[in-house]
Amino acid sequence: MDDCEKLAGLLFSDLTVSPDELEQKYPPRNLPDGARVSRFAPSPTGFMHMGNIFSAFISKLNADITGGVFYLRIEDTDKKREVENGIESILDGLFAFGIVPDEGVVGQNEEKGGYGPYRQSHRKEIYRCFAKELVKKGFAYPCFCTEDDLAGMRKAQDDESTTTKGYFGKWAVCRSLTFDEQRSRILSGAPFVLRLRSDGDENKKITVRDLIKGKIEMPENIQDIVLLKSDGIPTYHFAHAVDDHLMRTTHVVRGDEWIASLPVHIQLFSLLGFKPPKYVHISPIMKIDNGNKRKLSKRKDPELAVSFYREQGYPTESVLEYLMTLANSNFEDWRRANPAEPLSRFPFSINKMSPSGAVFDIAKMNDISKNIISKMGADEIFEKVSVWAREFDPELYMLLSDNPKYAKSIFSIDRGGTNPRKDISKWSDVRGYVEYFYPALYKSGKRPPESITAADARAILSKYLEVYGADDEKDVWFSKIKGLCEPLGFTPNVKEFKKNPSAFKGHVGDVSAVIRMAVTSRANTPDLHAVMALLGEREVKARINGAIDDYTLGQHCAMSG
Numbered sequence: 001m002d003d004c005e006k007l008a009g010l011l012f013s014d015l016t017v018s019p020d021e022l023e024q025k026y027p028p029r030n031l032p033d034g035a036r037v038s039r040f041a042p043s044p045t046g047f048m049h050m051g052n053i054f055s056a057f058i059s060k061l062n063a064d065i066t067g068g069v070f071y072l073r074i075e076d077t078d079k080k081r082e083v084e085n086g087i088e089s090i091l092d093g094l095f096a097f098g099i100v101p102d103e104g105v106v107g108q109n110e111e112k113g114g115y116g117p118y119r120q121s122h123r124k125e126i127y128r129c130f131a132k133e134l135v136k137k138g139f140a141y142p143c144f145c146t147e148d149d150l151a152g153m154r155k156a157q158d159d160e161s162t163t164t165k166g167y168f169g170k171w172a173v174c175r176s177l178t179f180d181e182q183r184s185r186i187l188s189g190a191p192f193v194l195r196l197r198s199d200g201d202e203n204k205k206i207t208v209r210d211l212i213k214g215k216i217e218m219p220e221n222i223q224d225i226v227l228l229k230s231d232g233i234p235t236y237h238f239a240h241a242v243d244d245h246l247m248r249t250t251h252v253v254r255g256d257e258w259i260a261s262l263p264v265h266i267q268l269f270s271l272l273g274f275k276p277p278k279y280v281h282i283s284p285i286m287k288i289d290n291g292n293k294r295k296l297s298k299r300k301d302p303e304l305a306v307s308f309y310r311e312q313g314y315p316t317e318s319v320l321e322y323l324m325t326l327a328n329s330n331f332e333d334w335r336r337a338n339p340a341e342p343l344s345r346f347p348f349s350i351n352k353m354s355p356s357g358a359v360f361d362i363a364k365m366n367d368i369s370k371n372i373i374s375k376m377g378a379d380e381i382f383e384k385v386s387v388w389a390r391e392f393d394p395e396l397y398m399l400l401s402d403n404p405k406y407a408k409s410i411f412s413i414d415r416g417g418t419n420p421r422k423d424i425s426k427w428s429d430v431r432g433y434v435e436y437f438y439p440a441l442y443k444s445g446k447r448p449p450e451s452i453t454a455a456d457a458r459a460i461l462s463k464y465l466e467v468y469g470a471d472d473e474k475d476v477w478f479s480k481i482k483g484l485c486e487p488l489g490f491t492p493n494v495k496e497f498k499k500n501p502s503a504f505k506g507h508v509g510d511v512s513a514v515i516r517m518a519v520t521s522r523a524n525t526p527d528l529h530a531v532m533a534l535l536g537e538r539e540v541k542a543r544i545n546g547a548i549d550d551y552t553l554g555q556h557c558a559m560s561g
């Protein structure tokens, strides 16, 4: 038995499983040709942001589009950074956007699939098994350096101004310990980490063909990186190689901050005898700020937080539709050609993703969402707003649930035709959209339209009260408004007005604008006839009388001022 084998035996004497057994336990997946296996592998550190959601979304699409598997692995090897309910918030974040894993961690204490466990903290024996293999082959060794030793090494490297820093080559002092030295330190109980014995050459390069970034060339890794920490827990690098191999991942979709680690990863796959996966490195989501492109920031951009979308009440489908525009720039053309198709029919392609980072634009997201909401029926809107308002706007929730029929009638106005209104981009817009329908929410704030004097507005409203009929059908209602025009110096005919504007005080549009303002305090509303019918006679008359009073008062003030 050579020293490496003796060392492996000494370090892992209690190990009961072999790499062969693991290879058999987790065989290559039985999937059709071309089916991709990709994963989302977050750490439960608490802050799920849109960058994570975007990565998970892309990873899922990558699997779905090929009839493959998308799974969730929890990378909980850093206990210091872990937060309580970390897994729950990851799952909540994913589920909120309809990103449901086919396999892996699917609940706080629930897993699905034959390639688990899917929480790294439950895979200690698996990592030890492969660590033992590396020790046996001479590619790993115990390092007994203390924090002080490492600080001393860093200082010496600074003093010598070495171009490369770190634990490598001659600096890697524990590399050259003899087996007897190793054994006596281990038996004396000295703490140690397990390090890679790097076989890299910094003058040689690794080449990776990233599916988004293209060809990546980087110098080989020469650092003796840590594989297992002193408590036997693996580092990210080692766990990545072991897990993505045994879980038979074909595509590693992750943030591009991991590109720097590629030389280590490629080396580990090679030393472990594993076939490396394909890499898909996603650029961070960017934002244009004062003409400059920058990363979305946790501090400055509320839209980075997953919670923002829930609190604001964006429908899931709006966010996903928007994320798809960020993912593939040809999506919008496809959508125009296929307005009614579900999102899942879009032929997503990883190769069409931007290597430089998609730019997030909340205004565009709002437009997309308005469009999606404009196609929803009144009942659907009622249900969705109610679910949202119950949590985030209890007052609105009470009003809606007090009289669902009334609420649904509000949402029905101008809905369902070929050109539905696009007023609502998120459920938090609904309060503003409906408030004038509810005396409890209504804030009166009327002023006559700019081109109309207070006296003319008053005259229009007084005359209108004389003819107003609460039960009038729309054509009767409109002909009454037209009928007000001429006696008051307006014209019912917009064309005529345009031909000779100085001959009139305004046209029928101005007259109805005065009525609209008096009844709703808005310059813009859905179909006014429908609005007034819903408000009912008493409310309409009270508001018109209120406006007449307000405008009278306004004129007094103007005259005395």
Ligand code: GLU
Residues within 6 Å of the ligand: 040, 041, 042, 043, 075, 240, 252, 253, 254, 255, 258
């Ligand atoms: N646990 C790593 C992270 O949260 C995952 C990187 C990867 O997907 O491989 O950043």
